[in-house]
Amino acid sequence: MKAAVCERYGPPEVVQIRDVPKPVPADGEVLVKAFATTVNSGDTRVRALRVPRGLGLAMRLKLGLTKPKQPILGFEMAGQVEAVGSAVSRFQPGDRVVASRGFDFGCHAEDVTVAEQGDIATIPEHLSYQDAVALCFGGTTALIFFRLGQLTSGESVLINGASGAVGTMAVQLAKHLGAEVTAVCSGGHASLVSGLGADHVVDYQAEDFTHNGQRYDVIMDAHGNAPYARVKGSLQPGGRFLMVVGDLWQMLAASRQKATISASRNDSSMTADNYRTLMSLAEQGVLKPVIDSVLPFRQIVEAHRRVDGGHKVGSLVLTLVED
């Protein structure tokens, strides 16, 4: 099978499409033929080993000291079950699923094995593979942070980085939860986030939201330039700060700050349950996938470049088989 292989840390060009052995499902595993996958900010961070300050050594220990331990990147994919192991009972060949292997990656490939009990969920009939996979990375992140931050109806929330993969899902989920949403993004993306339901939009190129006198019950930083020290004056008493991106020092400080909530993808953000929630919300029309662009799998290097640019909207989808 073809897979995108990344054998050293570096620029987008280190990713190369190669022929590699097709995986064989173990007893409790499902083999999925990939129709669509994404290149997201997590993939490009791993490829470039671009990690928040102070976390370099920890990330090298986790991801690979001098090169990626798992050379096939990719957090998530959508496709069709091709075969199942002898102990699998919940899935059968032909099922349409979204799946992830978490930090074992491996989804930038034509075929992927996933544990039946792992992060795998059925795609509703009327949702395409591309739409389904586009919901996953940002959607799971927004879901887990709002759950941890206990965002409730009637509260005000500001989302910094509102037009990206995490931000576009966060805007929609916050509206769904009944919050009043302020989205921070560039002026060029204001109409996009308004269309997703944002009640107010702050163009970060024209205004600093920390200086406009507004206060919020919840602030989510999904870009990385709005740490607690900068935004604490914009929080209501009892407000919560959702630190989606933070360096080591901010993480250490967070353990002493009651207001700050941090999470990593280890906090089971990519569980089958979250996938089922996202698929169901999309089926009901509550959640709309936001897709920056769709590229064929062979253009994966270009996809990494686009994500590296830091200004994509929503998710960048790669297709392996036409929907």
Ligand SMILES: NC(=O)c1ccc[n+]([C@@H]2O[C@H](COP(=O)([O-])OP(=O)(O)OC[C@H]3O[C@@H](n4cnc5c(N)ncnc54)[C@H](OP(=O)(O)O)[C@@H]3O)[C@@H](O)[C@H]2O)c1
């Ligand atoms: N902790 C976790 O579990 C977790 C999970 C997922 C992601 N993350 C992290 O969250 C971050 C966002 O991920 P993503 O996938 O959503 O990234 P993304 O899709 O690349 O989006 C980044 C967004 O940041 C916005 N932005 C750029 N400059 C900005 C500025 N000066 N002020 C405010 N917003 C600005 C961009 O909006 P414009 O184009 O409008 O400028 C863009 O839409 C990444 O650092 C990622 O590593 C963490």
